[in-house]
Amino acid sequence: xxxxxxxxxxxxLHEGVNTIFGYPxxxxxxxxxxxxxxxxxxxxxxxxxxxxxxxxxxxxxxxRVGVCLATSGPGxxxxxxxxxxxxxxxxPVVAITGQVPTTLLGNDAFxxxxxxxxxxxxxxxxxxLNNVRDVGKTVHEAFYIAGTGxxxxxxxxxxxxxxxxxxxxxxxxxxxxxxxxxxxxxxxxPKQIEKAVGMISGAERxxxxxxxxxxxxxxxxxxxRLAEALMIPVTTTLMGLGAIPSxxxxxxxxxxxxxxxxxxxxxxxxxxxxxxGARFDDRVTGKLESFAPNAQIIHIDIDxxxxxxxxxVDLPIVGDVGHVLRExxxxxxxxxxxxxxxxxxxxxxxxxxxxxxxDTSILTPQYVVRTLSDILDGxxxxxxxxxxxQMWAAQHFSFxxxxxxxxxxxxxxxxxxxxxxxxxxxxxxxxxxxxxAGDGSFQMNIQELxxxxxxxxxxxxxxxxxxxxxxVRQWQELFYDRRYSYTEMPSVxxxxxxxxxxxxxxxxxDPADVGDAxxxxxxxxxxxxxDFRIEREENVMPMVPAGAAINEMILGENR
Amino acid sequence: MRPHTIxxxxxxxxxxxxxxxxxxxxxxxxxxxxxxxxxxEPGMSRITAVVIADDExxxxxxxxxxxxxxxxxxxxxxxxxxxxxxxxxxKVAAEPGSSRAEVMQLADNxxxxxxxxxxxxxxxxxxxxxxxxxxxxxxxxxYGIKELVRTGKIAMPRGSKTISSKK
Numbered sequence: 001x002x003x004x005x006x007x008x009x010x011x012x013l014h015e016g017v018n019t020i021f022g023y024p025x026x027x028x029x030x031x032x033x034x035x036x037x038x039x040x041x042x043x044x045x046x047x048x049x050x051x052x053x054x055x056x057x058x059x060x061x062x063x064r065v066g067v068c069l070a071t072s073g074p075g076x077x078x079x080x081x082x083x084x085x086x087x088x089x090x091x092p093v094v095a096i097t098g099q100v101p102t103t104l105l106g107n108d109a110f111x112x113x114x115x116x117x118x119x120x121x122x123x124x125x126x127x128x129l130n131n132v133r134d135v136g137k138t139v140h141e142a143f144y145i146a147g148t149g150x151x152x153x154x155x156x157x158x159x160x161x162x163x164x165x166x167x168x169x170x171x172x173x174x175x176x177x178x179x180x181x182x183x184x185x186x187x188x189x190p191k192q193i194e195k196a197v198g199m200i201s202g203a204e205r206x207x208x209x210x211x212x213x214x215x216x217x218x219x220x221x222x223x224x225r226l227a228e229a230l231m232i233p234v235t236t237t238l239m240g241l242g243a244i245p246s247x248x249x250x251x252x253x254x255x256x257x258x259x260x261x262x263x264x265x266x267x268x269x270x271x272x273x274x275x276x277g278a279r280f281d282d283r284v285t286g287k288l289e290s291f292a293p294n295a296q297i298i299h300i301d302i303d304x305x306x307x308x309x310x311x312x313v314d315l316p317i318v319g320d321v322g323h324v325l326r327e328x329x330x331x332x333x334x335x336x337x338x339x340x341x342x343x344x345x346x347x348x349x350x351x352x353x354x355x356x357x358x359d360t361s362i363l364t365p366q367y368v369v370r371t372l373s374d375i376l377d378g379x380x381x382x383x384x385x386x387x388x389x390q391m392w393a394a395q396h397f398s399f400x401x402x403x404x405x406x407x408x409x410x411x412x413x414x415x416x417x418x419x420x421x422x423x424x425x426x427x428x429x430x431x432x433x434x435x436x437a438g439d440g441s442f443q444m445n446i447q448e449l450x451x452x453x454x455x456x457x458x459x460x461x462x463x464x465x466x467x468x469x470x471x472v473r474q475w476q477e478l479f480y481d482r483r484y485s486y487t488e489m490p491s492v493x494x495x496x497x498x499x500x501x502x503x504x505x506x507x508x509x510d511p512a513d514v515g516d517a518x519x520x521x522x523x524x525x526x527x528x529x530x531d532f533r534i535e536r537e538e539n540v541m542p543m544v545p546a547g548a549a550i551n552e553m554i555l556g557e558n559r
Numbered sequence: 560m561r562p563h564t565i566x567x568x569x570x571x572x573x574x575x576x577x578x579x580x581x582x583x584x585x586x587x588x589x590x591x592x593x594x595x596x597x598x599x600e601p602g603m604s605r606i607t608a609v610v611i612a613d614d615e616x617x618x619x620x621x622x623x624x625x626x627x628x629x630x631x632x633x634x635x636x637x638x639x640x641x642x643x644x645x646x647x648x649x650k651v652a653a654e655p656g657s658s659r660a661e662v663m664q665l666a667d668n669x670x671x672x673x674x675x676x677x678x679x680x681x682x683x684x685x686x687x688x689x690x691x692x693x694x695x696x697x698x699x700x701x702y703g704i705k706e707l708v709r710t711g712k713i714a715m716p717r718g719s720k721t722i723s724s725k726k
Contacts, residue, residue: 116574117574117577120574120577120578120581121581121585124628125627125628126574128573128574145628150626179628180570180631181569181570181627181628181629181630181631182628303626304622304625305619305622305623305625305626308615308618308619309619309622
């Protein structure tokens with residue numbers, strides 16, 4: 001005889017889960033009672049939103065499915081932003097919510113909300129369990145759906161009576177999941193691959209545009225092989241950072257709104273764009289008609305719905321990026337180096353001074369990020385909040401490997417970074433995990449300072465503090481005549497707040513102290529915060545105004 | 560923009576209809592008609608939706624529908640030769656005397672059946688394609704339509720071609 005709660009916890013262990021992030025409440029008490037004696041590690045966050053962001057960060061850092069648990073009603077509703085974040089970035093997460101007993105469902109019972117209904121457009125799939133017999137099978141299916149194909153969040157809503165009901169012989173959980181309406185295409189069509197090889201070999205100015213799908217599929221090595229075989233330059237999306245090392249000679253850096261000049265010019269002038277695990281997001285393409293206007297486009301993606309969604313493509317290949325690239329690489333024979341094309345790109349790089357030395361007479365965020373990058377020297381995991389801090393981190397940190405970069409791309413969720421860093425640190429305890437934060441974003445989940453203290457999670461928070469909602473202020477400066485409507489946030493004593501929670505910290509105002517401060521925080525055995533008082537009106541440049549073509553950049557000046 | 564007739568074969572599970580309908584509404588367009596019922600496969604239902612949109616948007620919606628775990632098959636049969644029907648029940652004011660006779664005559668012309676006769680009303684049941692029902696509705700307006708219910712369109716390709724999941 002087993003209760004639904006016991007079967008649920010056993011099912012999680014069966015899936016190989018060792019850590020879940022959660023927050024208890026009335027409708028999940030039976031599950032929490034099971035957790036009490038379970039080998040499953042539970043991290044008690046201080047807000048449910050942090051539970052899902054932590055599960056998301058865990059998943060992005062490890063490549064495994066992240067799990068979070070919340071109670072019904074308000075608990076479940078607090079997961080919504082995190083579920084949407086995971087959905088937009090295709091992150092495998094299983095969110096388990098408590099629900100009022102089935103007898104009360106639909107009665108507006110205390111702490112009831114129709115969470116499967118609320119999350120319908122932002123989950124890959126969801127379940128409302130109504131029979132204890134289905135618990136094991138449903139958990140198994142949920143993990144399968146979350147972690148295969150185009151990954152994404154799956155929600156399981158478990159009414160309280162399903163948790164307490166007992167069953168003599170729980171339904172056997174099948175080893176292999178078979179769902180009739182869910183058969184992701186992993187292998188690319190051989191004929192399409194053949195055609196792609198022809199197009200790539202024939203191109204004079206090919207360019208690879210790599211997205212988060214490369215990292216999700218583990219296709220980074222094949223990506224680099226393809227690029228190196230024909231000397232094809234590579235630009236990555238925000239989500240694709242780390243798919244090819246920042247210092248790789250063929251890497252042009254990020255493209256799009258805050259992309260590099262060389263990447264954006266290369267897109268505009270290429271004759272073949274090879275889009276790999278990327279989805280032509282508006283922050284990447286700018287004005288669609290001017291995006292890769294002279295290029296044929298090959299689009300490789302596991303999700304057929306992404307192909308042709310925003311931009312018509314000449315050759316679609318549906319399949320897992322890693323598989324497809326391996327097949328293409330096997331068939332590629334041409335070894336010609338596109339000397340002229342790469343020469344032109346090198347010129348753009350030179351002209352734009354993409355690697356130029358920064359002014360260190362004042363404290364700039366770019367300098368802080370570069371100093372961190374130099375100190376870590378290829379190690380560590382960088383998690384960010386959203387806004388200017390995120391873009392400076394994306395532009396100035398030197399990534400060496402996939403899963404080293406964790407950031408909310410599609411939804412742009414402020415408050416994501418700190419809890420996601422907690423998840424990443426738990427997934428990768430041997431790595432230094434740094435949350436590059438803005439003062440605005442950090443305050444959205446600042447209560448998690450309590451969590452990092454309780455479990456001594458050694459996350460380092462580096463606040464690039466300009467006392468503004470910096471990115472919004474930047475837009476106001478550029479497009480609203482410097483009318484800084486409600487974007488100023490007066491100075492906060494972050495070190496004092498951290499101290500109150502029991503986290504040591506340091507405020508840095510002098511550029512000369514940046515290196516030492518970072519070294520001190522990294523050397524500290526436990527969480528640490530650094531409050532960098534940066535140039536208040538520093539901007540993220542280059543910048544493509546929303547709706548403009550991506551080669552129409554505002555270049556600005558890095559101070 | 561033109562009406563598209565989309566046939567969706569789905570597993571008969573709670574919430575499937577709202578997932579399917581949600582994909583249309585999310586993109587900001589109205590479902591002209593929606594009909595759901597069981598079909599030849601046990602445990603499955605077939606949804607027939609009529610939506611007015613561009614071909615490209617319909618293509619994207621089809622792909623999105625296919626991503627739903629409980630959706631087995633999606634077919635746009637707009638450009639396939641097919642038969643389509645809907646049923647309407649129309650309650651018409653029909654005073655004894657001349658107007659009642661006229662209404663009954665009209666019903667006869669449209670091969671509609673009188674399925675209820677009240678002292679001052681009759682209910683007509685009419686089956687046909689959307690245009691036929693629209694035409695009858697228009698003609699009946701002069702007598703006073705008290706109530707009208709339409710099922711939404713159901714459709715099937717002509718000949719041996721099917722839209723089932725089996726090849």
